[in-house]
Amino acid sequence: MRDRTRSTLPPGGNAGQRRPPPWEALSRPPRSALPSPIGPTRRSFLTTLAATTLPLPALAQGFAGMASDAEGFTLPTPNPTFTFPQDHGPHPDFRIEWWYITANMTAPDGTPLGLQWTLFRSALAPTDGTGWNTPQVWFAHAAVTTADSHRTAERFARGGIGQAGVTPDPFNAWIDEWHLSGPDFDNLRLAANGTDFAYDVALVATAPLVFHGEGGYSVKSEQGQASYYYAQPSYDLSGTVTLPSGTIEVTGHAWLDREWSSQPLAENQSGWDWFSLTFDSGEKLMGYVLRHTDGDPWSVGTWIDPDGTATPLENGEFLATPLTTTDVDGREIPTEWHVQTPSYGVNLTVTALNPQAWMDMSVSYWEGPVTVQGSHSGVGYLEMTGYD
Template identity: 55%
Template sequence: MNARGLLVVLVSVATAISVPAAAISQGFAGLGSTAEGFAVPRPGIQLRFPADHGPHPEFRIEWWYITANLESEEGTQYGVQWTLFRAALAPKTEGGWSDPQVWMGHAAITAKDRHLLAEKLARGGVGQAGVVAVPFSAWIDDWEMKGLPKPGADQLDKVSLHATGKGFAYTLELSASGPLVLQGDQGYSVKSAERQASYYYSQPFYKVSGSLDIDGKTVRVSGKAWLDREWSSQPLAKDQTGWEWFSLHLDSGEKVMAFRLRDGRGGYMSANWISSDGKPTPLPPGSLQITPLRTARVGDRNVPVAWRVRIPERGFDVTTSPLNDHAWMATTTPYWEGPISFNGSAGGHGYLEMTGY
């Protein structure tokens, strides 16, 4: 939602570098632990571009997160994920091997009968991974998201995307047909009743073209993509146990961002209705209603893979269906992330992420 990725980063980092278990014992993936020494989001802060496309090392965690709904020339549906996470092990800035930043990348291709994924880990300070705001570049090893804007355009107006993994690779070009969208209150996105929050903005208007390589076969594809950018230091409450996050491209050209963070009180929900020309309308508390409709056995757990999503004040009432029930990210810390379609009061495609199952 993108509090998404939080689980993945902190637990994976802890595992990879042997952070004591106590450091990840509070809240979901330790994200309810205190942010002592780190900066925390405040309301009323104006986001600045292109600077905020780059890293914020004074905050504990952030990510650059792209999901794409794609179709081949023959009409076959695919989903693609590309994610770069940054986590700070300490609230300090040093260079070289003393740099406290840890980086992680996730990449995946999802088809109706396949889900291929890869994961990378890197330490900061040695050039193996990082992000530069201008000219924009985000990378980990040979995976890269690179800005290709026209002069005077936003650095993320046009980007190339590349990743490889066992049995797959992709090279895509993304061009924005609408503006950046600030989530929450002008980019200040509240995540709990205790007012934990993050800074959060999106680019949900990407048009995509490029190619996928699956088991040595090249497939030309086109479609739509959604970028989420988020950073924080203590974004969740101690009793929040996971989330469902939806990014929806409506056939009308409108977009919907919606999430539920599960807790012992029924969950904290948030939604943003985005017009076809990019105007966001954050919806008031209680606007979003989500209900699981079908559960699948995914590995050794039951996962709700089909949902009813309602926003009554907008007359929005849809049923979502996954392209592949088994879009399971079997990474250091596993989660479900995959392309979905939906129909009802509106039709379209999007992505769903679920953690804590």
């Protein structure tokens, strides 16, 4: 999950300090694209508009407002039954949904790289349709991270006009020319282009899907906020990454998260720290901690055996403590963590490959590859929200 995490949508902020609306982004092309969007005195109305009244889960209080009312939107219920491939497609009657890929890769010379690709769907109303006025908004983030560079891009689209969308069979998730597509969910091709980077990689699944929480029903708080959440953590990856220095062949493995909900976070949850770790032993650990403005954090996790067998962790089993923080444009971001799950003998130091992997998007957050040392060694991805 990015479950919650992601669910929350990218940015988050402490409940205490009101952050600029995550959706600011909506109104704006990526910053790099626009030297000066409009005069400083007149912000694009979108910017503010988006900020003030987005019904998106993203806005109310708590991290990105995920605890907002779910008027008319369907809420997740326990004991879900998923139907595939249909459930790989969109669920327009839920407020928020994403297709989230992170990958740890290596160049032929052993240089580590990470990539991210996320397609978000955000519903303004629980209906779908065709035409400009369809109340579904799509946006996407892509990034390539190396030890000394972090390149990002962002796209926006309305639903209903064909600029972005997801079809389950054959699977195709696209926005503009970016796409994650293939004959089925086990064989996919992922491509995205930014102004200064691009990637085009093939993904082949080597294990079954993993359902987090109770069979894919993932609870985010004691009040019962929840989402539907499953993952494919075992893709073999091969393809190319283009950087200003040239195009390189890469291999590695990718982790895909699928999650949708209508109100994933409680109001007093200010952000989360999410880890997806792949150990050299073939075992995997997904765990995240939801930080609260009042009281103890809520932790969620799943232990995944090499054959794909998943075991949910109880609240409190997954522990993550910051060891080192890094100044990222004036924000104190924990970039080295002590991660423990005693029931599985896990006692790790998790270190960011590039501490400056800040996603400076309409909704901003930290996301980047990490290396793992200690009781287990390996690689993974770390996502942190609510540090604005």
